[in-house]
Amino acid sequence: MAEIVIENLRKEFGDFTAVQSSSFRIEDGEFFMLLGPSGCGKTTTLRMIAGLELPSSGQIYIDGEEVARKPASERDIAFVFQMFALYPHMNVRRNMSYPLVCQGMPRARVRAKVAEVAAILGIEDILDKPVGGLSGGDRQRVALGRAIVREPKAFMMDEPLGALDAEFREHMAEELRALHDRMGATTVYVTHDQLEAMQMGDKIVVMNHGVIEQFGTPQDIYDKPATRFVADFIGSPPMNFLSFQGAIAPGDQAVRMQGVDLGVPRAQAGFQGEMLFGIRPEHVRFDDGGAWRGRVLASEYLGTTQIVTLDSAAGPIKLRAPSDQRVAPGETVGLNFDARTVTLFDGSSGRALVSELNAGVLDHG
Structure with a gap:
């Protein structure tokens, strides 16, 4: 897995500045949350780390290598989206196998890897089913499985539980955190849900209007907020x-x-x-x-x-x-x-x- 270091990262879209000179460090194996309201710059930050957006300025280091100008295909990052982004014409097994097949991995090794990850996620019984008929929770597990089989340096997750209902989202959050603990993978996770961030994260960056308001552990952010925005955004009431x-x-x-x-x-x-x-x-x-x-x-x-x-x-x-x-x-x-x-x-x-x-x-x- 990998340490990720962000230095003075900035992203401009014309006259609009989406991210303003952000700097933080994500430790190897950490579950790291980017938290804030809609439009705060958290997803843009995630997309720059993953290589889906090029920064206007700043540096991104993954496992010690500067990658800010490298395409996503050269960063060894796995991305999990909110809306699953599965291939509807493929069954579960083929969806999970696809990235390994594209890498030219031998068929026997592909089958073994898919079986191993399916067992971790508890989806062995649906491997041969079409993805179109699956529940939201099962489709999210398949999307996670397709990312996990690659064994990337880091996982990027953009509100992966946002499409699930509230009760099942809480259950999946527990599963996802437990999965992270077993794998020890570096994970960067975007959410607007402060309860999700506090429940799952080792560290949290709170963003607002493209600016990092505070960076720290969930307890530090809750107990000792650095700004009124953080104090008002975190906590219910x-x-x-x-x-x-x-x-x-x-x-x-x-x-x-x-x-x-x-x-x-x-x-x-x-x-x-x-x-x-x-x-x-x-x-x-x-x-x-x-x-x-x-x-x-x-x-x-x-x-x-x-x-x-x-x-x-x-x-x-x-x-x-x-x-x-x-x-x-x-x-x-x-x-x-x-x-x-x-x-x-x-x-x-x-x-x-x-x-x-x-x-x-x-x-x-």
């Missing part, structure tokens, strides 16, 4: 944002909002102006003695938990609480926060100012 004008000095561990001091991680640099106090719903708790107050607007029952929506002096707050904790609409309650779970954002740029992971003011340049 997303992070709460309470807006206020204030100041924080080096060494401060609290900010004053609406006359109340609220704890934050220790600041390493100062800032003054509009700020956002960011806190995830599961890190807000009811506290009768809490100085911060909120008025209950509604609650959403989710089985073992509930999402309570409150109105506060600095804006709306969502709180995740046990479902047996009773609150009534219109009731005013005290709230508290764990300072270690707070992120402060610059209200203008949206960049993180202070968090436990990044305790300081980020470069605004």
